[in-house]
Amino acid sequence: MVEDAIVVRQARRWIRKQAKGDMPDELYSALAEGASGLEKRQIKSLAKVSRIVADNGTIRPYNDFKKDWKYSKSIYGHRDTCSLCGKRPIVENCVLLDEESKREIIVGNVCAYRYVEITVDNRVLDGEEKKEYLKTNMKEAKHQFNRTTFTQKYPAAMSDLKKYEDMMTNNRFLYKTDWRKKLWKSIHRNMVKRLISHGYPSPKLSRQWDEFIGYAEEEYQKYCEQEQEHQNKVRILVEERQERRRKMAQEIASKRQKWFEQMEKFQMMIRSLDNLSLWEQTMSVRVASRIRNQGVKRLDSGYKRFYQEIVIRYALEMGDENLPSTPLSEEIQGWDKTRLNGWENDFVKSIIIKAMLNREMTSKQMEIVEKIRKRLA
Numbered sequence: 001m002v003e004d005a006i007v008v009r010q011a012r013r014w015i016r017k018q019a020k021g022d023m024p025d026e027l028y029s030a031l032a033e034g035a036s037g038l039e040k041r042q043i044k045s046l047a048k049v050s051r052i053v054a055d056n057g058t059i060r061p062y063n064d065f066k067k068d069w070k071y072s073k074s075i076y077g078h079r080d081t082c083s084l085c086g087k088r089p090i091v092e093n094c095v096l097l098d099e100e101s102k103r104e105i106i107v108g109n110v111c112a113y114r115y116v117e118i119t120v121d122n123r124v125l126d127g128e129e130k131k132e133y134l135k136t137n138m139k140e141a142k143h144q145f146n147r148t149t150f151t152q153k154y155p156a157a158m159s160d161l162k163k164y165e166d167m168m169t170n171n172r173f174l175y176k177t178d179w180r181k182k183l184w185k186s187i188h189r190n191m192v193k194r195l196i197s198h199g200y201p202s203p204k205l206s207r208q209w210d211e212f213i214g215y216a217e218e219e220y221q222k223y224c225e226q227e228q229e230h231q232n233k234v235r236i237l238v239e240e241r242q243e244r245r246r247k248m249a250q251e252i253a254s255k256r257q258k259w260f261e262q263m264e265k266f267q268m269m270i271r272s273l274d275n276l277s278l279w280e281q282t283m284s285v286r287v288a289s290r291i292r293n294q295g296v297k298r299l300d301s302g303y304k305r306f307y308q309e310i311v312i313r314y315a316l317e318m319g320d321e322n323l324p325s326t327p328l329s330e331e332i333q334g335w336d337k338t339r340l341n342g343w344e345n346d347f348v349k350s351i352i353i354k355a356m357l358n359r360e361m362t363s364k365q366m367e368i369v370e371k372i373r374k375r376l377a
Contacts, residue, residue, distance in 0.1 A: 027052075031062055042084045042115060049083060049105050051098065071118045072097040072104065074137040077145035082108040084115060092138055109138055143198065150200035154213070161191055164216055167223040172230075187212060255295065263292040266307065269314040284310070312353045329355035332369075335376055344372060 031052070032043040043062050050065040072095040079089035083096075083105040094112035096105050107116065113134055118125045125133055154160070161168075168184040187208050194201045201209055270276070270284045287303050287310075299307050315323050332352045337345060351365060361369070 023048075023052075027059065031059070038085060041086060042111070045084050045086060049103070051101055066115070067117065068098045068100065069096040069105070069116065070099065071095075071112060071116055074109070074134065074141040075145070076138065076141040077149070078106075080106045082106065082111055084108070084111040092141075094134070109134060143200075147199035150206070154209075157191070157195060157209075160213070160216070161188060161195075164188070164220060166227075167220055170223075183208065184212065259292055259295040262296050263288050266291055266296075266310070269310055272317060273310070273313055280306075308357055309353050312356055313349075316349075316352075324356045324358075326355055326358050328369075331373075335372070339376060340372070348372075 028044040028047045031047050032040045035043055046066060046069070047062065050060075050068060052060050052065050054060050075093045075095060077091055078093060079091060080093055081088035082090050084107045087108055090106075090108045092109040093106050094109055094116070096107055096112070096116060097103070112118075113131055118130055118133060120133065150157070165188060168188040171185075187205070190205055191201060191209060194205060200206070266284075267288055270288075276284070283302075283306050287299070287307055290299055290303055291307075296307065312323065329352055332348055332355060335348065337348070340348060347368060351361070351369065354361060354365075
């Protein structure tokens with residue numbers, strides 16, 4: 001029992017010395033005896049951070065204490081020194097944990113693959129499976145590092161994208177003289193996609209974003225000024241267009257009122273005339289509808305001729321002295337109507353309208369006119 005107590009006290013002293021780093025270098029060299037080169041350095045380095053003193057006061061061999069260290073996680077971006085091979089700086093780091101002492105050490109990704117036993121679901125990984133496991137974890141560690149780095153550098157990236165969205169995607173503003181603006185639309189689109197999918201931009205996109213943010217606020221102020229100027233122009237154009245529409249509406253209303261009055265006057269003339277044929281009555285309805293929709297000036301072809309004839313016939317009925325005249329119409333008006341029979345009187349009434357409008361007579365009509373002229377001479 002006394003010997004056991006002495007051994008325990010000795011083990012505790014050695015453990016305290018190890019914690020203070022007071023263990024002799026010869027001890028570490030002895031643990032690495034038989035090894036050479038990088039392997040020897042790795043054994044000595046691991047021994048200095050491991051629990052090499054057993055509870056019974058003996059020194060644990062390398063193959064024993066190295067099993068205390070279990071792979072915990074991968075981290076990326078922290079420049080450190082490998083606790084096994086001493087290489088520095090390393091950025092692809094693996095964290096090893098001694099669960100009993102709660103101590104962690106950093107080793108390089110390569111050393112973790114070569115010397116560390118990795119267990120997943122109570123199964124020891126080996127070969128390509130172990131390599132792929134470390135590779136996958138390191139890839140996720142890189143993503144996490146890049147996300148954290150970008151978030152720290154640009155904590156308001158999404159807010160900036162929202163703030164500058166109109167400026168970066170407004171084609172009217174982009175395609176000016178500055179060639180840089182042609183990239184803004186693709187930068188905005190790609191940044192939104194990458195932040196959603198990865199949480200950070202690609203290296204090329206990151207450089208583009210850095211450059212853009214450097215002058216974004218200055219360009220944004222210019223954009224706001226140009227947009228305000230554009231909005232003022234748009235507002236003026238809208239007001240001018242509304243004023244034109246208002247005037248046009250007034251003109252249309254005025255024209256429609258005028259056309260309605262012209263139609264009523266035409267209908268009044270139709271009602272004042274007697275002995276209208278069935279065709280003339282039908283035609284008068286069509287002409288009145290045309291006048292109401294388009295006005296007198298827009299009448300053409302047969303509608304115009306019919307309207308002119310009605311106006312002349314009405315003026316003749318009312319004894320209007322301001323009728324248009326031609327040599328032929330003046331001659332016919334001077335004929336003695338009492339010497340004409342009923343058919344000739346009707347003929348003269350129709351032919352005088354043609355003469356006043358200076359329309360070309362048919363050969364048959366001119367023969368009848370000549371016949372009446374000779375008889376009245």
